Amino acid sequence: MTTSTVRTVRRRRWAKRRRRGLPIVGATLREKRTGLTFVCAYTVFIVFLVAGILPTFEQMDIASFLENPAFAAFLGISGLETFEGFSAILAMEFYGVWYGVIFGCVVAYFAGSTIAHTVEDGSIDLLLSRPMSRTRYYMERWSGILIIIAIVSAVALFSVYICTLVFSGVNVNWKWMLLTQLTGTIFLLFASAAGMLVSSLISSGRSAGGAAIGIIFFSYVLNIAGTLVTQWPWVEKLSPFYYAPMARILVAQQITWWHLLVLMGIGLVLGLTGLVIFNRRDIAA
Amino acid sequence: MDRYTIEVKQLAKYYGKVCALRGISFKVERGEIFGFLGPNGAGKTTTIRCMLDLIRPTAGRINILGHDAQRDSMAIRRRIGYLPDDIRLMESITARQLLDRYSRIQGLEPVRLRELIQRFDVEVDRPLKGYSRGMRQKVGIVQAFMCNPELLILDEPNVGLDPLIQREVNAFLMEEAERGRTIFMSSHILSDVEKICHRVGVIREGRMVAVEEVETLREKAGQVATVEFDQPVDQTELQNIPGVSEINRHGDGRHYILKVTGMMDPLIKALSRHQVLRLSVEEAPLEDIFLKFYEYSDTKRRR
Numbered sequence: 001m002t003t004s005t006v007r008t009v010r011r012r013r014w015a016k017r018r019r020r021g022l023p024i025v026g027a028t029l030r031e032k033r034t035g036l037t038f039v040c041a042y043t044v045f046i047v048f049l050v051a052g053i054l055p056t057f058e059q060m061d062i063a064s065f066l067e068n069p070a071f072a073a074f075l076g077i078s079g080l081e082t083f084e085g086f087s088a089i090l091a092m093e094f095y096g097v098w099y100g101v102i103f104g105c106v107v108a109y110f111a112g113s114t115i116a117h118t119v120e121d122g123s124i125d126l127l128l129s130r131p132m133s134r135t136r137y138y139m140e141r142w143s144g145i146l147i148i149i150a151i152v153s154a155v156a157l158f159s160v161y162i163c164t165l166v167f168s169g170v171n172v173n174w175k176w177m178l179l180t181q182l183t184g185t186i187f188l189l190f191a192s193a194a195g196m197l198v199s200s201l202i203s204s205g206r207s208a209g210g211a212a213i214g215i216i217f218f219s220y221v222l223n224i225a226g227t228l229v230t231q232w233p234w235v236e237k238l239s240p241f242y243y244a245p246m247a248r249i250l251v252a253q254q255i256t257w258w259h260l261l262v263l264m265g266i267g268l269v270l271g272l273t274g275l276v277i278f279n280r281r282d283i284a285a
Numbered sequence: 286m287d288r289y290t291i292e293v294k295q296l297a298k299y300y301g302k303v304c305a306l307r308g309i310s311f312k313v314e315r316g317e318i319f320g321f322l323g324p325n326g327a328g329k330t331t332t333i334r335c336m337l338d339l340i341r342p343t344a345g346r347i348n349i350l351g352h353d354a355q356r357d358s359m360a361i362r363r364r365i366g367y368l369p370d371d372i373r374l375m376e377s378i379t380a381r382q383l384l385d386r387y388s389r390i391q392g393l394e395p396v397r398l399r400e401l402i403q404r405f406d407v408e409v410d411r412p413l414k415g416y417s418r419g420m421r422q423k424v425g426i427v428q429a430f431m432c433n434p435e436l437l438i439l440d441e442p443n444v445g446l447d448p449l450i451q452r453e454v455n456a457f458l459m460e461e462a463e464r465g466r467t468i469f470m471s472s473h474i475l476s477d478v479e480k481i482c483h484r485v486g487v488i489r490e491g492r493m494v495a496v497e498e499v500e501t502l503r504e505k506a507g508q509v510a511t512v513e514f515d516q517p518v519d520q521t522e523l524q525n526i527p528g529v530s531e532i533n534r535h536g537d538g539r540h541y542i543l544k545v546t547g548m549m550d551p552l553i554k555a556l557s558r559h560q561v562l563r564l565s566v567e568e569a570p571l572e573d574i575f576l577k578f579y580e581y582s583d584t585k586r587r588r
Contacts, residue, residue, distance in 0.1 A: 015393035122373035129367035283339040
């Protein structure tokens with residue numbers, strides 16, 4: 001060791017305080033950036049595709065699809081009486097159950113793997129050995145996922161807006177468009193909360209992400225079963241899809257506010273339950 | 286100011302019916318290097334994780350830097366540096382970005398960053414993805430010390446490092462202890478523990494088998510004398526020398542290796558009755574003592 005190094009070592013220096021910011025939110029966004037890019041690209045692609053081939057769609061007898069209850073349930077457009085224009089096609093191709101299933105699964109996977117992955121690879125040890133509470137860690141991780149949801153929602157709205165400018169004959173009622181997107185965002189909040197709950201329980205990123213996807217997919221199956229099996233109308237009400245009928249809001253322009261509150265409430269309960277579990281659990285090596 | 290930086294009292298941890306820790310107790314004094322030894326699965330990492338509040342103990346208490354490790358873990362974590370066993374780092378960023386992120390989470394400037402990077406020759410500007418085990422370990426050491434913590438908890442600090450860097454790390458740890466830092470380290474490299482630790486605790490199957498000063502262990506270990514006589518010597522004659530605890534005879538009885546505890550005087554006087562061609566005396570390695578602690582607990586358990 002050189003003399004100069006000894007001198008440096010022996011000088012007594014106490015570290016100054018430093019602004020923390022939100023490092024885990026940043027890390028979450030960084031980790032999920034590839035997936036987020038794909039989701040945004042898919043959103044832009046589908047919205048532009050629907051707008052681009054709207055004239056072709058309008059020549060088809062789409063209303064006849066609605067007569068088949070299984071097909072309508074599959075697409076999440078059951079119970080709609082009229083089915084015309086850009087909003088209707090957008091509801092069928094994007095905001096029907098597909099929004100909930102595809103984006104719901106993606107968000108649930110993001111959330112499900114977000115903590116579990118760091119437990120699995122051990123990187124959480126170095127984070128939680130620093131002055132970062134488990135509550136803060138969990139909330140920063142969840143906030144990162146919520147920012148991703150906000151970005152996806154903004155990209156969807158912006159894509160629709162650009163389509164209304166670029167393509168002739170493409171119009172939407174913006175009040176109902178915004179309410180539809182709000183509903184979709186609340187559904188994704190639910191999906192993220194379910195994912196966070198699973199992530200707080202399981203110590204493997206892929207398993208937790210898979211389990212979170214399982215919750216969303218099971219909800220979708222429950223929704224189809226509830227729609228088709230008329231003897232058991234209560235089955236449909238067990239599915240979170242029931243409380244987020246985006247196609248109905250966009251096309252029929254009907255909204256049931258308490259449904260959104262129920263979905264948001266369940267989401268918050270799931271997310272906060274995950275927080276309690278994460279605070280109490282052992283972070284095993 | 287408390288005399289003890291770490292106080293562990295009757296710490297127990299059960300995973301269902303499986304017992305990982307069976308009520309261990311020990312204290313670590315301020316400014317000392319405490320070696321925490323034990324075979325794989327003995328409970329070293331579980332103890333360390335309880336100290337960091339990553340695992341919640343079933344019973345017992347841990348007091349670190351005057352704070353309860355469960356109730357005031359945040360106050361403790363502001364003042365410690367931790368190096369985990371088998372360090373895992375986020376791989377998509379560079380070491381510099383990672384160290385910056387950790388110092389931000391710590392809420393403190395990394396005042397020793399430059400010095401540590403130079404001393405351990407750490408490459409910080411390329412992605413962590415391509416780092417070898419040794420390079421990751423060096424980054425781990427840097428992150429543990431960069432904010433100048435009062436207490437260091439190091440789980441196998443020398444694993445994966447080449448001998449030169451191991452020597453540098455050992456020298457660094459001794460300097461830090463001289464400056465008043467407390468270092469709690471677990472290790473499998475018994476020669477390192479022997480060189481740098483002031484005291485050691487040995488854990489086996491969740492029980493604390495021994496807590497001793499290294500100097501005391503050295504006295505217990507004694508010395509090893511290698512003797513070559515001109516003529517064969519009867520082994521029984523050597524067995525009767527006070528302080529000679531083990532005798533290994535080689536060949537025709539002219540070569541002996543003797544383990545001696547306590548004073549050498551009786552041995553030298555006994556040897557002076559014979560023609561001695563060669564005599565060398567060296568300290569017995571502590572490894573034997575450490576391993577005896579393991580065996581001792583095994584025997585005790587069988588009884």
